[in-house]
Amino acid sequence: MSDRRRETGRIGEAVAVRRLRREGWQIIETNWRTRLGELDIIARDGDGTLVVVEVRTTRSRRFGYGFQSVDFRKQNQVRKLVLQYAQARGWENESMRIDVISILLSPQDEPERIDHLRGAF
Numbered sequence: 102m103s104d105r106r107r108e109t110g111r112i113g114e115a116v117a118v119r120r121l122r123r124e125g126w127q128i129i130e131t132n133w134r135t136r137l138g139e140l141d142i143i144a145r146d147g148d149g150t151l152v153v154v155e156v157r158t159t160r161s162r163r164f165g166y167g168f169q170s171v172d173f174r175k176q177n178q179v180r181k182l183v184l185q186y187a188q189a190r191g192w193e194n195e196s197m198r199i200d201v202i203s204i205l206l207s208p209q210d211e212p213e214r215i216d217h218l219r220g221a222f
Contacts, residue, residue: 113158113204114141116212120202121154133186140182151197153183155221158204167203168218176222
């Protein structure tokens with residue numbers, strides 16, 4: 102992965118965390134990794150529901166919005182990681198939801214558009 106792409110992702114995740122905190126969410130963990138992949142954000146929403154948030158950040162609409170890149174393969178990968186995370190924490194019986202936050206950045210790295218898809222898949 103290029104440095105530019107990595108930096109875009111880092112900026113987007115920081116924007117998403119700030120927004121969720123402003124909305125009263127408790128951030129439990131970010132960038133949880135295993136050999137299978139990474140979960141971007143694990144949090145509790147205002148109602149206390151455990152939510153895994155996949156963050157997709159883009160710098161243009163040339164290939165669509167970030168949320169449009171969460172294809173079937175990525176959904177399956179995230180689902181597997183969520184199960185692995187829940188087992189690692191002993192939260193297998195906890196109600197969980199998967200959201201997607203899509204961020205479009207301006208040329209100055211400011212968020213131009215943020216879409217939060219709750220229960221995306």
